[in-house]
Amino acid sequence: MPEEPILRIENIKKAFGQRDVLKGVPLSISRGELKVLIGPSGAGKSTLLQCINFLVTPEAGEIWLEGHRINHHRKRELYAYRQQVGMIFQDFNLFDHLTAVDNIRIALLRVRGMSKQEADARAMAELERVGLSGHAHHYPAQLSGGQKQRVSIARALAMDPKVMLLDEPTSALDPELIGEVLAVIRDLVANGMTMIMATHQIGFSRALADEIIFMVDGLVLEQGTPERIFSDAVCDRAREFCAKITELYGESL
Amino acid sequence: MDELTFIQSEILPAFWKGLKVSIQLIVPSALLGLGIGIAVGSLRVYGNRLVAAMTDGYVVLFRGVPLVVQLFIWYFGLPYFGVYLSPVAASIVGFSLCSGAYHSEYIRGALLSIKRGQMLAAQALGFSKLQMVVSVILPQALRRALPGCGNEIIYLIKYSSLAYMITCIELTGEAKILASHTFRYTEVFFMVGVFYLILVSIASWGLHLLEDRLTLPGFEHHRT
Numbered sequence: 001m002p003e004e005p006i007l008r009i010e011n012i013k014k015a016f017g018q019r020d021v022l023k024g025v026p027l028s029i030s031r032g033e034l035k036v037l038i039g040p041s042g043a044g045k046s047t048l049l050q051c052i053n054f055l056v057t058p059e060a061g062e063i064w065l066e067g068h069r070i071n072h073h074r075k076r077e078l079y080a081y082r083q084q085v086g087m088i089f090q091d092f093n094l095f096d097h098l099t100a101v102d103n104i105r106i107a108l109l110r111v112r113g114m115s116k117q118e119a120d121a122r123a124m125a126e127l128e129r130v131g132l133s134g135h136a137h138h139y140p141a142q143l144s145g146g147q148k149q150r151v152s153i154a155r156a157l158a159m160d161p162k163v164m165l166l167d168e169p170t171s172a173l174d175p176e177l178i179g180e181v182l183a184v185i186r187d188l189v190a191n192g193m194t195m196i197m198a199t200h201q202i203g204f205s206r207a208l209a210d211e212i213i214f215m216v217d218g219l220v221l222e223q224g225t226p227e228r229i230f231s232d233a234v235c236d237r238a239r240e241f242c243a244k245i246t247e248l249y250g251e252s253l
Numbered sequence: 254m255d256e257l258t259f260i261q262s263e264i265l266p267a268f269w270k271g272l273k274v275s276i277q278l279i280v281p282s283a284l285l286g287l288g289i290g291i292a293v294g295s296l297r298v299y300g301n302r303l304v305a306a307m308t309d310g311y312v313v314l315f316r317g318v319p320l321v322v323q324l325f326i327w328y329f330g331l332p333y334f335g336v337y338l339s340p341v342a343a344s345i346v347g348f349s350l351c352s353g354a355y356h357s358e359y360i361r362g363a364l365l366s367i368k369r370g371q372m373l374a375a376q377a378l379g380f381s382k383l384q385m386v387v388s389v390i391l392p393q394a395l396r397r398a399l400p401g402c403g404n405e406i407i408y409l410i411k412y413s414s415l416a417y418m419i420t421c422i423e424l425t426g427e428a429k430i431l432a433s434h435t436f437r438y439t440e441v442f443f444m445v446g447v448f449y450l451i452l453v454s455i456a457s458w459g460l461h462l463l464e465d466r467l468t469l470p471g472f473e474h475h476r477t
Binding site for chain 1: 381
């Protein structure tokens, strides 16, 4: 049943100086889907995610959210759009001068304009949801990597985004901390959050993704269901890549 | 002892009068200068090209012209345009604008040292540029800039003595007058030195307290 995609991207091009990082990338995602970007380093996965919320301004390309084209030159429209698209970074990027609960509260207070009580209540609820209410008054320097990433997920969720972008959320974590973050992401999938994730976590993607998008050198080489891509990819480069990472990362779930 | 009586009966009352004027100059100038420095530093880093060029120009001008000349312009020069500032007002204007230019450099350095990820995260949440600078970047940058800005405030305490050149008789002015009348330059200027040393020590102690108050876990202190 073809549903209007919640987010549609067409022909994104981005060059940094002489280097063409993205050479015309399309993507569309429907409500509740999880699409995973895989590919070697330098493929442009992070750049694509940062183009989606205009943290990086693409040279060409258009983005539609719920059928409405986003004009990123209009500041107000851009800021409103960014509130609806949450982003999780590989380096967590928690605000170092604020406690965990304040990290979540600050956007609610300053951007959403909520009252102090509402913001407090919502922030504590989100922390509870990721299992960290005990650490509410700790600063980022006092939290482990997995805890920091979970706080950053809570911070993004508090804004009630329509789509979440996850840029290698577990790549900077110790192996034993990856599980707690994947558990939170799995809950998001179960609750129907629309997500685009760049990751090397093959077991996780194979089990939960609706579609795998394989990128190399700024282009989408192949895309399809996990079963097809991982066992029977059409192009050689994709086969080669999948074989190598399955060997490396195994069946981690 | 003759010197001690002299000190007690003549120096201290004169200096006390001068000290009150000095404080009147130093406190507003320090606060205004820091405020100007924060605004100008932020505009130089985050403003658009025109604003950044104008604020860079302000810094070049006010760091390039000697402070004494700046004070002369405010006090003796403005009357040509019909603006008459009192010695105290002219001094405060001169000190604030000059120290603001220096503060802005410390602030600019601190802003540039904040990790780019902090900015990205704020933008991703939908913060406007102004909100981002005020709520996320400045609170962190100001802690980093504190040693430098504190340094500038201490310097201000000492260069506030230039006010006597535009007839604002503060501590150094009183000292000069007293010394000229009594010819006891040694005692007088030794005591002026002691007074400024005490002022600076109090300020240093206050800044140290502030630094301790503002420390956050993991934010810079590496004392074990």
